[in-house]
Each structure stands twice: as C-alpha cells, then as structure tokens.
Amino acid sequence: MNRQILCIDRHYIYPLVLGLAIVFSGTAMASKSSGNSHAVHWGYEGDAGPAYWGKLSSDTVLCGSGKRQSPIDIRNKTAADLYSMTFNYNTLPMQVVNNGHTIQVNYHTTANEGSVSIGGKSYPVKGVPEYLSKLMVGDVPYKLLQFHFHTPSEHARKGERYAMEAHFVHVNASGNLAVVGVFMKRGAHNPLFQKVLDNVSAEINHESVxxxxxxxxxxxxxxxxxxxxxxxxxxxxxxxxxxxxxxMDTPVEVSDEQVRRFARIIGKNARPLQPRNWRNIYQSN
Incomplete structure (x- = not known):
C-alpha cells in the first residue's frame, strides 16, 4: 500500500451535485443509478466529434454552452491556503477494458449501500472502508474507481500538450467526483502502462481479468x-x-512505441482545449 501526502485548499473543493442520467465513456462521468440512462453516439471525428457534442441531445448541451469546461491550459497559477491530500492505493489484479473511447483499468470494490453508475457499472459510494484504494482530500475519502488514458494529453501546460494523459477517477460518499490528471511524455518504457496494453482485449466492452x-x-x-x-x-x-x-505538474514517461500502440487500438481521443474564463488555478507547494 502506498501513501503520499500533498496539500489542497479546503475552500476550493467544489461539490458535484448528482441527479443527471449520464452515460460514461472515457472520462469521469457519474449519476445516481436509475436504470434509465440512454446512450448518445459521440466520438472525436466528423459530425459526432467535439464541435458537435453540444447538439447531440438535451443531455449534452453543456458541451457547447458550459462556462466551466475541461480540459484547459494550465498556466498563471495561484498559491492558496492548503491542506493535506493523501494517495493510498492498493495492489490489485489487472481488470482492463476497451470501451471504444479509451482503455480503462477498473478498481473493483465490494458492494455497499448507494451507488453511482460509471461506464455502465454500478459502484458503491456509501462508506469507504479502510482497505479500499482511495484519495484523501483533507479528512474526506474519495474511492478510486478506475483510471484511463487519452492521446494526446487533454490538458496542456503553458501551451504544451503531451503525448498522453492518464485520468484517475475518484468518488466520495456523497457522490462528488475528484479526477487526478497525469501528463505522459515520450521517453522511457513505462512498465505499468505495458501491463495495460498487454492485457486489454480488442473486443469492445469486454473486461479482461x-x-x-x-x-x-x-x-x-x-x-x-x-x-x-x-x-x-x-x-x-x-x-x-x-x-x-x-x-499533476510533473509528467511521467511512456515510450513512443507504447503511444503508437495505444493509438492503433483507440485512435486520438482528446477533447480540444476549452476557455478558462474567470477560473483560478491553485497550485500546491
């Protein structure tokens, strides 16, 4: 079990109010489980690409009209009054799926009261037992549900987009989301990413264990x-x-061949940068 402590400003942790019927593919999406979610066909090219997402259905209008959209260019950061943030992840058997939009590694958990629906799966959110992999934001535990990848990176740092980006999706007992983004630059072979590539199935939505x-x-x-x-x-x-x-400010490395192999399976799957508007970006010390 690995523990690392960082700091985050308690005043800037924004609650995500759930209550939407949401279908997940690729990046963190959550809703209260209702069984009435419907699929919306979308992609990264043509008339189903990012420029048209806001017009796909009444559920996707924020893709075109939202003012707090992601990803953005990370620059002009502000120091803040910070408090602790702890990563506490367990070692688990590999469970990986190609969902057609990304390659996703699931961190399965035990059943519990209450759930969110992500990627067609139901994840418990009531209570986060000590043995579960989690992110602690202050004294609030966020359960790690899955991590997945994009190429090129979705966020940029001072205008630079990296070869890839990993997203670690967490949820707390109230259903609020916390997503950690890690840039992946071309460089050395990445052993963990290789395990993901070696075990993913070519069959869409088939989870390989x-x-x-x-x-x-x-x-x-x-x-x-x-x-x-x-x-x-x-x-x-x-x-x-x-x-x-x-x-994360510092990227990890991934080999050029690994980037190409991911792209052969998934293709390019990064949304264009969105306007920052009035939002502040707060950096930990």
Whole structure:
C-alpha cells in the first residue's frame, strides 16, 4: 500500500451535485443509478466529434454552452491556503477494458449501500472502508474507481500538450467526483502502462481479468506530486460541470512505441482545449 501526502485548499473543493442520467465513456462521468440512462453516439471525428457534442441531445448541451469546461491550459497559477491530500492505493489484479473511447483499468470494490453508475457499472459510494484504494482530500475519502488514458494529453501546460494523459477517477460518499490528471511524455518504457496494453482485449466492452498480473495505480504517478487544482467538467459528453480536477505538474514517461500502440487500438481521443474564463488555478507547494 502506498501513501503520499500533498496539500489542497479546503475552500476550493467544489461539490458535484448528482441527479443527471449520464452515460460514461472515457472520462469521469457519474449519476445516481436509475436504470434509465440512454446512450448518445459521440466520438472525436466528423459530425459526432467535439464541435458537435453540444447538439447531440438535451443531455449534452453543456458541451457547447458550459462556462466551466475541461480540459484547459494550465498556466498563471495561484498559491492558496492548503491542506493535506493523501494517495493510498492498493495492489490489485489487472481488470482492463476497451470501451471504444479509451482503455480503462477498473478498481473493483465490494458492494455497499448507494451507488453511482460509471461506464455502465454500478459502484458503491456509501462508506469507504479502510482497505479500499482511495484519495484523501483533507479528512474526506474519495474511492478510486478506475483510471484511463487519452492521446494526446487533454490538458496542456503553458501551451504544451503531451503525448498522453492518464485520468484517475475518484468518488466520495456523497457522490462528488475528484479526477487526478497525469501528463505522459515520450521517453522511457513505462512498465505499468505495458501491463495495460498487454492485457486489454480488442473486443469492445469486454473486461479482461488477468489474475496473475498485479498492478498498483500509484506506479503511474510522478515522484514529484506538485499539482494544480481547478473546477472543471467531464471531458466527454454530457460534459457535466463542477468536477474537482487535480492535474499533476510533473509528467511521467511512456515510450513512443507504447503511444503508437495505444493509438492503433483507440485512435486520438482528446477533447480540444476549452476557455478558462474567470477560473483560478491553485497550485500546491
């Protein structure tokens, strides 16, 4: 079990009010489980691409009209009154799926009262037992549900977009989302990412369970845990807002061949940068 402590300003943690019927693909999307979610066809090219997401259905209008959209360019950051943020992830058997929009590694949990629906799966949110992989924001636990990838990176840092970006999706007992973004730059071979590539199925929505392959999500985090926090949105339809974003300042490395292999499976799956508008970005010390 790995524990790393960072700091985040308690005043800037924005609650995500759930109550939408949301279909997930790629980036964190959550709703109260209702069984009446419907699929909206979207993608990254043509008339189903990002420029048209806001017109796909009444559920996706924020993709075109929202003022707190993600991703954004991370620059002109502000120091803030910070408090602790702790990563505490367990080592688990590999459970990976190609959902047609990304490659996603699921961190399954035990059943409990209450749930959110993400990627067609129901995840418990009432209570976060000590043994679960989680992100502590102050004294509030956020359960790690899954992590997935985009190429190129969705966020930029001072105008630079990296080869890839990993998103770690967390939810707390109230259903509020916290997503950690990690830039991935071209460089050395990445052992954890290789495990993901070696175990994913070409079949859409078929979850591969590699019991003999263990992973720990913290192995994909950089050693320098300086991060940037802002209030944004889901980066895929329906682009719901008030998502707590924490984007790491330091990238990890991934080989050029690994980037190409991901792209052969998924293709390019990054939303264009969105206007920052009036939002502040707060950086940890």
């Amino acid at each position: 590699a019991g003999g392959t263990k992973i720990n999500a913290s192995d994909l985090l950089p050693g320098d845990r300086t991060l940037n926090h802002y209030t944004g949105s889901l980066t895929t339809p329906p682009c719901s807002e008030n998502v707590n974003w924490f984007v």
